[in-house]
Amino acid sequence: MTASAVSADDRQTAGEDLFLESAEPPRGHLSLEEIVRPFSIEGRGLTVVDRQSETRLSYTDLATRAAAASERLRKAGVGPGTPVAMTIGNTLESILSVLGVWMAGGCVVSVPPPPRAAALQWYRSNFIPVLETMDCRFFVSADDPAELPLPAKAVALHPAALAEADHERRRVPDISIPDRALVQFTSGSIGAPKGVVIRGDQLAGHLSMIEQGMGIPDIDHEVLVSWLPLYHDMGLIAMFMTGLCARVNMVIAAPSTFAGKPSNWLTMLSQYKATMTAAPNFAYRLAASVPYDDGLDLSRMRMALSGGERLHWQTLLDFQDTAGPLGWRWEVTRPSYGLAEGIVGASSTPLLRGAVRGPGGHVSVGPLLPGNRVRVKAGLEPSPIHLGGEWLLAGYQTAEGFEARQGDWWDTGDAGFVHDGELYVLGRRNEVISLAGRNIFAEDVEAIGHDVGASHVSACAAFRDSAGDHRFSVVVEGDRSLTGSPEDAAELARRLRATVTEILGTRLTSVRVVRKGSIPVTTSGKVQRARCRALHDSGELDRRTLAELR
Structure with a gap:
């Protein structure tokens, strides 16, 4: 991908608006109806891995099974334009249910799975009112209906019942997918989750754009492998739906495959002769910290997206040190940037170039992808990033109703800059302090x-102090070795505070080391800084604290 931008050196001065846009327009594409009905593709298909078993369907069989699910949904009352709330799991039954809703002409409303009892009330108050305002009368979930928080008058449908196999060849009615094809909830990293409304033609065009950026040289030998959760946009759109659009062989595994044993990711890439995958920065960090069996071969890998959170240069180096001896080439990893309000993808480094470290040691997330535009302030100082172009959301679905997007630009809430025609994203603007003229991000x-x-920390959350003294506090999750050694936990806290002071020039107000699983995260695995600050300030983390410095 290439990009063009007005030169900040020759034609603009610092502080003026600088516009970056893709130099490559989106190409023609299949309709969403054509994408979800791959009846004619026999040789390639989908493999779903569940624990120790796997199920493979050709795309023809996948479409036939989805048609059966569609018929069952229509008999239940789903018709053109019907919103169907779904907890999309990484299972064959859940995938067939998603395709079945679209084949029936319905709107897929993707919500994260209900949390455990401690956070169930938060889930009810944030998601259920939105679903009720949308008149979601159906909720597809594998959870027990008795324990599922349902909208008023909603009917629970089990994906296994919808996707039950039969041998009848079905003809899918020629039903169009409505303008409102997908509602995907934001991850809730700032404020309450809201439903991002995406049109069907936008989604189809965006999928074609991502496929175009993959530069697939030989469709018969391409294999996409992903464990990313399908209820999140990166897993559903950037991986599964794009793979379906491209008609490449796919392997979909459960997120627990990686969470339970990080080495499983690279092991699966080798096992299935993968050429494409994707994951957030934290997954690359965890994958770099564990040992691997002999004989893994990652030399077929051609593209691995890294997005969903800010990229860390040291993580890229550590991962390459681990995966390089297994055949992984530096140019395979593609730092990328996107957000649900732009469907999923805004920018990505060029195919087979590799990551680039730019001004200030920051990692480039590349030029813009076709159909995107960005507005920032000229110069290398961080400024608000505004996104424009063809893929912006139609609006938000909230508990008060539908809120249409206003204007041609969307404030992403992120800060960054443009250098040599490429975008650099530094962090969220709501978690930054200014010190001696410098901006320091969480x-x-x-x-x-x-x-x-290193490997002793599984998660880390930094947030501005509630007292407003322009300092950060930090909560880190320690592994089991720290759980059994308060002295080591205290030493970690001291080293962290000293290192932050040395490198960033700011003193942390407090450093708290807590047990694993204490830091709240979004549906995509990103830390929820605002919720973590609330837990920290209220004392709710006290009983899970291993060590604390104040």
């Missing part, structure tokens, strides 16, 4: 926390 502190803690 992500800067968290990166140091992971460096200092």
